[in-house]
Amino acid sequence: MQIFHSIDEIPTNFRPSVVTIGNFDGVHRGHQAVIAEVIARARDLNAYSVAVTFDPHPIRILRPEVPLRLITLLDQKLGLLAQTGVGYVLVLPFTNTLSRLTAREFAHKILAEALGAVEVHEGENFRFGAGARAGVNELAILGEELRFQVRVHPPTTRRGTVVSSSAVRAAIADGNMRAARQLLGRPFEIFARPAAGRGYGSRYTVPTINLAPYKELLPANGVYITCLEVNGEIFPSVTNAGNRPTFGKESFAVESHILDFHPISLDETTHLQLRFLDRIRDEIEWPSPEALKEQIARDVARARHYFGLHEAVAGEPSSQTEIPES
Numbered sequence: 001m002q003i004f005h006s007i008d009e010i011p012t013n014f015r016p017s018v019v020t021i022g023n024f025d026g027v028h029r030g031h032q033a034v035i036a037e038v039i040a041r042a043r044d045l046n047a048y049s050v051a052v053t054f055d056p057h058p059i060r061i062l063r064p065e066v067p068l069r070l071i072t073l074l075d076q077k078l079g080l081l082a083q084t085g086v087g088y089v090l091v092l093p094f095t096n097t098l099s100r101l102t103a104r105e106f107a108h109k110i111l112a113e114a115l116g117a118v119e120v121h122e123g124e125n126f127r128f129g130a131g132a133r134a135g136v137n138e139l140a141i142l143g144e145e146l147r148f149q150v151r152v153h154p155p156t157t158r159r160g161t162v163v164s165s166s167a168v169r170a171a172i173a174d175g176n177m178r179a180a181r182q183l184l185g186r187p188f189e190i191f192a193r194p195a196a197g198r199g200y201g202s203r204y205t206v207p208t209i210n211l212a213p214y215k216e217l218l219p220a221n222g223v224y225i226t227c228l229e230v231n232g233e234i235f236p237s238v239t240n241a242g243n244r245p246t247f248g249k250e251s252f253a254v255e256s257h258i259l260d261f262h263p264i265s266l267d268e269t270t271h272l273q274l275r276f277l278d279r280i281r282d283e284i285e286w287p288s289p290e291a292l293k294e295q296i297a298r299d300v301a302r303a304r305h306y307f308g309l310h311e312a313v314a315g316e317p318s319s320q321t322e323i324p325e326s
Contacts, residue, residue: 015116103129207261
């Protein structure tokens, strides 16, 4: 997959193309379905397949007071888009200038002129142009003028739920990792680094890792069955996301206890990938550290049962990335 970070990077002879436009936060099953059709149509038409997205998310420019927390960071989103097989991604820097383009200006400058679009694929709720005043009907009218066809896709549903980034965010914020996985088509995961000031060195010998503060979307406070990937190695783990009230003054942290731990190379620059598989329980203030320790032992036992069960179902080692859906 090739990435263009502005329309100036697109070759002048880049045409024809089949295009879809969106924020693609989460690259969920709905996004995947539309992109799969874009790729298929591009193959039929001997054209380029293109996904157009924005950075930062438009809400952060247009409505900065809205506390939007993203499902996926840009690099993570681009990696997930690459996994779909789409040939090209155009990342448009979302600025006030871009936000003021009318629907016609956007369609002409980006779709027709820069990308040479012959087809544009969108969901039925797609909005674009200044003030998001235009939708798929206006896009189809512009397509007739600018010589591209518009294909409108119905919503993707999963177990009776319409798949959308908003639905994914709601499931994650509620701590419902099973629902989030159904909508995403994979476990919800975050990319982070170890917390600073924890004494991490070249060889780390304690089976608990605290993540650096993470500003985007996290599950509801609680204890989760997780997988933590460190330097390409995947460890089954139990993760607490919360304020740790048992130890007095509340201090939010995401803390992963690694099962079957062995010393690893780790410092404060190490990239960590944490996948949330299932929720164990709410965060509770225990009467003593000893009571908390006993509960942690029960949490670990439940996690080991989970991994053992899925190992038996999948016939794979329990630390593999792919875990069957529950």
